[in-house]
Amino acid sequence: MSKYLQLFLHPQELASVIQLKIIRKPLFTVNDTITTEELQECYKLLNLTSRSFAVVIMELHPELRNAIMLFYLILRALDTVEDDMTIDEKIKIPLLRGFHEKLLLKDWSFNGNGPNEKDRDVLVKFSCILHEYHHLKPEYQSVISEITEKMGNGMADYIEDEQFQKDGIQTLKDYDLYCHYVAGLVGDGLTQLIVLAEFGSHHLLDDSQLYESMGLFLQKTNIIRDYFEDLEDGRHFWPKEVWSQYGKTLDSFIKDETAGVHCINHLVLNAMEHIEDVMTYLSSISEQSSFQFCAIPQVMAIATLAEVMNNPKVLRQNVKIRKSTTCSLILKSRTFKGCVEIFQTYLRQMRHKLPVGDPNYLKFNLRCGKIDQFFEEMYQENLPTGIKPRETPIYLKVQERSQWDEKIETTVLKPERLSMQRITVSSIALLLSVLIFFST
Incomplete structure (x- = not known):
């Protein structure tokens, strides 16, 4: 069954698509996401790694938006190292255990992932992440570093656990x-x-x-x-x-x-x-x-x-x-x-x-x-x-x-709801909402 037919068979969900894509307004402006070239690059990486997470992160209060975006990208980078089976364990395990130390640096990147690793750009362009990470409040940096250290060591422990691997x-x-x-x-x-x-x-x-x-x-x-x-x-x-x-x-x-x-x-x-x-x-x-x-x-x-x-x-x-x-x-x-x-x-x-x-x-x-x-x-x-x-x-x-x-x-x-009541859901409006939804 096509996605379009599914929508027409579930009219309440079709109304939700229209409301979400046309009527609903974001709680906050996203102007603060383009203040530097490095920050713009970080948000591009966010969209490349996960469209669904990007949507909910972009809706966040500006006080937390960049911190949570960078937290996500840093953990995504860590996960990309752990997931890549082409990286030798002699390189992978020390990198995982010491990944939090890379956050102390102003400039660092890693290009040792396999060419087919879909999120390798997060590591290749990690310097952009570091640039913005050092602009966060110190207390936010401390939280991100602490969790990165714990997660990196946990990942390394599982790699070294022969029974788990088998x-x-x-x-x-x-x-x-x-x-x-x-x-x-x-x-x-x-x-x-x-x-x-x-x-x-x-x-x-x-x-x-x-x-x-x-x-x-x-x-x-x-x-x-x-x-x-x-x-x-x-x-x-x-x-x-x-x-x-x-x-x-x-x-x-x-x-x-x-x-x-x-x-x-x-x-x-x-x-x-x-x-x-x-x-x-x-x-x-x-x-x-x-x-x-x-x-x-x-x-x-x-x-x-x-x-x-x-x-x-x-x-x-x-x-x-x-x-x-x-x-x-x-x-x-x-x-x-x-x-x-x-x-x-x-x-x-x-x-x-x-x-x-x-x-x-x-x-x-x-x-x-x-x-x-x-x-x-x-x-x-x-x-x-x-x-x-x-x-x-x-x-x-x-x-x-x-x-x-x-x-x-x-x-x-x-x-x-009042705005929805004023909309005449004609065939053109329906088609438009469907095209908007499935083209984004």
């Missing part, structure tokens, strides 16, 4: 640790930057489980989805402690779809353990662009989990959500209440998808019940007359966050 991840504890190094540390660094900018509660730094869960929820979702792609590359990220319950080898699920789907559902259930932490974290972000930056990947993750759950296609291909669905999620996740509703919607879908005969059926429904209770505790909207809400920590957090939601509803969302 057999992949073994236990659930190993699974969490691996996700910590590749995603949890990113959550740590971003949280430090957000709190330093006074855009989020200082309590976020007191509970490492919150920002750890932000990273692990995303990473585990990607690992489940990327089963076939990773298998083709000779990588094994599904933990043996889980998959060995359903098959003798990890690649056996390609032939035994029933067992493979059961394993997928087990891993989805494991990822769902982070949902309460994710929602608690989001309720603690006050500045709007930072909230959207944190919220968008999380709502994409729950939508992707719903897509991969009980889906045998995961065993044969990379499964993704529709681009038009992405537009809807971006628009709705601008309020905390909208994020809660997105999670509730996809959790209901997942409940309906899971057959009674699945070995994880009972555990999954118990887990959903706990999440439902948590959501009810957030708002406590259906209490009997005369009963006051229990002022639990999450209830108080959500009440505070709801004040920001009301401002966004009044100043941004309501005007956008």
